[in-house]
Amino acid sequence: MTQEQAAARAEELRSIIKTYDYQYYVLDQPTVSDVEYDQLMRELISLEEQFPELVTVDSPTQRVGGGVLEGFEKVAHRVPMLSLANAFQAEDLRDFDRRIKSIVPNESVDYVAELKIDGLAVSLVYENGVFVRGATRGDGEIGEDITSNLKTIKSLPLTLPQPISIEVRGEAYLPKKEFERINREREAAAEPLFANPRNAAAGSLRQLDPKIVARRNLSIFTYAIGWVEGVDIPTHAAGLELLSEFGFKVNNETRVLPDIESVIEFVNSWTGERRAALPYEIDGIVIKVNQSNLYPRLGTTAKSPRWAIAYKFAAEQAETTLRDIIVSVGRTGAVTPTAILDPVRLAGTTVSRATLHNEDRIRELDVQIGDTVVVQKAGDIIPEIVRVVTEKRDGSERPFQMPTHCPECDAELVRLQGEVALRCINPQCPAHNRESIIHFVSRDAMNIDGLGEQIVTQLFEQGLVQDPSDLYYLTMDQLLPLERMGQKSAENLLASIARSKENSVERLIFGLGIRFVGEKAAKLLAGHFGTLDRLMQADIEELVTVPEIGIKMADSIKQFFNQEDTLEVIEKLRRAGVNFNYHRPVITASDNSPFAGKTFVLTGTLEAMDRKEAGRLIEQFGGKVTGSVSKNTDFVVAGEKAGSKLDKARELGVQIADEQTLLGWLRESGYNG
Known part of the structure; x- marks a missing residue:
């Protein structure tokens, strides 16, 4: 094949594949089989490899992702990406309508209602019809350049049908089926699961390797024009029509409504099963004044436009059956009951467990095994039981009794004075030790990458690590036999363990798991005493002189450092070369700083x-x-x-x-x- 023939065929293939991409990813109307599509793509890749000069910026082959990035550059938005004020009930929307009418009393106003996609807001800049930059919202004025990652989204056009310069606003999101697929793959690879599709989308777009992003199959809805050169757009709805004509994916559930009562009806229509049936997650409805010529008169507050508002849905709830209650032992010995549920879809994820906190909470709810319960996600993240549907009881339900002995070591459980939790106080309890190690390596403590819960459990069960200090004596030969642990993973893990030795000592103090000492207290203690040795030598009178350190915490600290087991662990950490000193940050504040003394x-x-x-x-x-x-x-x-x-x-x-x-x-x- 001559270069001229190759150029003609490549152009033909690009046109065919772009059409198929638009039909599949924008219109959701596939017209070709996966096999046929893959054959066309392979042919185009082959031609471009044979004739590299034929590669164009808008070629479908450029969506697979380039080299790994070193970081994301900051980029300023030409027009700020403001956040929206929130509404939580119908009366909030009526107040919004009254404010609009009071500012422009003699104007005819209608509204555009759009589904609020639960994803990540992005800015897309095109120059002369070519996609040149994509960025996150950031603080509204400055975002991060994620152009390479956005190019992997096949519903985003790389070129426009006209040589226009325009900035388009959109919401990148992860479809529900892709979220479930990714979590299945992560579970099989013993990787932490994503909490919800929004987190997965945000995490994907912040990957430094675009090839990883390409495998996530993100999509994007566009919802506004930030700025455009040479085009007059009289209404928001007209702007959406223009985006659709340019090949952007615009949500087809958007409606133009004549008044606020119609808006409220639209909002109410999306609060039940209709919302759950969508192939993507939404967390509300965005309402905008349609007449864009009124925007300058309506103006903005410090952070939000006065011509738009976001109605936020209440926490999603669902009914399911409580099949069992199990208990687990944490790093402090606290025994926590967890409800085992019939799996139910809730706020974007399948929920099969919910925390019951403690014995008092079980009694307060009057929850029994076999009950029908109402579950919701606190903050759309943590599943919790809200109430029991007692009217559905049929007599087969069974009351639950908290155990009297530790499920891990069989030591007697105690309830300490002033506490609601039952606690295992056996210092040799394997659950306590295992959870202590998991806490020690966590991001807020020593931040050792690659040491997830499953790897820690393997190390613990095989006797390789019995306390946190053992981590610093692991060898390559010990790591390689572990499940899903290859040569590269083992090398990275050992490197991460070595790096953690240099942490400032507040991370170590927090990682040791001293009861009542959280991340903030650990930092205060490190800043006051300067070294772990000085902290260990301090008496209670000196400890309580540290701001926010009370007698209860001081007593716990003193008891912790008086234990023989603690001293042995600390000595092993010292021999391993773990830093015991506080790296005091450079304070750049002046007396005129807005933060000084506040x-x-x-x-x-x-x-x-x-x-x-x-x-x-x-x-x-x-x-x-x-x-x-x-x-x-x-x-x-x-x-x-x-x-x-x-x-x-x-x-x-x-x-x-x-x-x-x-x-x-x-x-x-x-x-x-």
């Missing part, structure tokens, strides 16, 4: 970073972060889904800041993230 409480979900990272930065710039709101709190930073802490702040008159304000203060202090 006490902050963080609540809700932040977009640009998680609360832990935000808290770390606040402390780095001279502030203090606490977990509860009081009259001594200076600011409450409230993100999405802020709850009781925000209510408490309003009640006490504490100043409230949103995420954009926090980011402004951070940048003012020198943060450039």
Whole structure:
């Protein structure tokens, strides 16, 4: 085949494959078998390998992902990607309508109602009709460049039918069937499961290897135009029509509605089985004023446009049958009951277990084995039993009794004074030791990659690791026989264990699992004493001088370091070369810093970073972060889904800041993230 013939055939193949992709991934109307499609793709790949000069930027072969990235570059949005104010009930929508009418009283207004896809918001920039950049929302003004990863999404066009320059807003998401497939594969590979499709989509798009992203089969709905050159778009609905004409995937459940009562009817129509039947997850309805010429007059608040609002669904609930209650022993010896349920679909995942917390909670619910129960996900993440459907009892149900002895070591369980949990206090309990190791290697503790629960269990059961210090004496020969442990995995694991030796000592203090000592307390103790040895030598009187360390925690710390088993573990850690010193962060705050001497409480979900990272930065710039709101709190930073802490702040008159304000203060202090 000559180059001229190859060029003609390659162009023909690209056209055919693009048509098939559009029919399958955008219209959801496949017209060709997988076998035939794969044959065409292989032929195109072969031609482009034989004649590399024939490769074009919009070739379907360019979706498979290139080399591994070193990181994501920051990118500024030309028009900010604002978040939306939330509505939780019909009256909130009526208030939204009244505000609109009060600002533009003489204008005719209708609304566009769209399903709120539970995914990751992205910006797509096209120059002269060619896709040149894709970015995350980030903080609304600055996001991360994930162009290579977005190119792997086959419902996203790489070129447009017109040479137009435009920015398109969309929601990248993972279809339910792909989420289930990925979790099956992760389970088989002994990898942690994704909690829900949204987490899976966000995690996928933050992969540094685009080839991994390509295998995830993400999709994308586009829902708005950020900016466009040379085109007048009078309404939001017209903008969606234009996107559809350009080959973008636009949700076909979107409706233009004449008034707010019609909007409320539309919202109510999606709160039951209809929502569950969708092939993707939604967590609400977005309502926008259709007349885009009114947007400048309606304006925006500091973080949200006044012409749009997001109605958020209440936590999804489902009925199922409780088949059994089992108990497990945690790292502190606490015995926790867990409900075993008939599998039920809930908020994007199949739920078969739910926590019952403790014996008092079982009594409060009056739950029995065989009961029909109502389950929901707290924050759409943690399954919990809300209530028992007592009217469905038929007499076959059986009361549950908490065990009197530990299910792992048979030691007698005790309930310590002032506690609700039963506890195994046998220091040699295998469950206690195994869970302690799992805690020690976790991300917030020593952060040892590659040591998941199943690997730790294997090491423990084979006698290779009996306490955390044993990890630092593992060898390649010991690791290689483990299930799913190859040469490369073993090398990476040993390297990760070695790196953890350099951690600042607060991670070690937290990882040791001292009762009542959480991550925050560990950092306070490390900062005050400077070394693990100084902490071990401190008496109770000195411990309680540390801010936020009370007598109960101080007594627990002293008891922990007086145990012979503890001292043996610490000595083994010392011999292994684990760092016992505090790496004090460089404080860049000045007296004029917005954070200097101020006490902050963080609540809700932040977009640009998680609360832990935000808290770390606040402390780095001279502030203090606490977990509860009081009259001594200076600011409450409230993100999405802020709850009781925000209510408490309003009640006490504490100043409230949103995420954009926090980011402004951070940048003012020198943060450039």
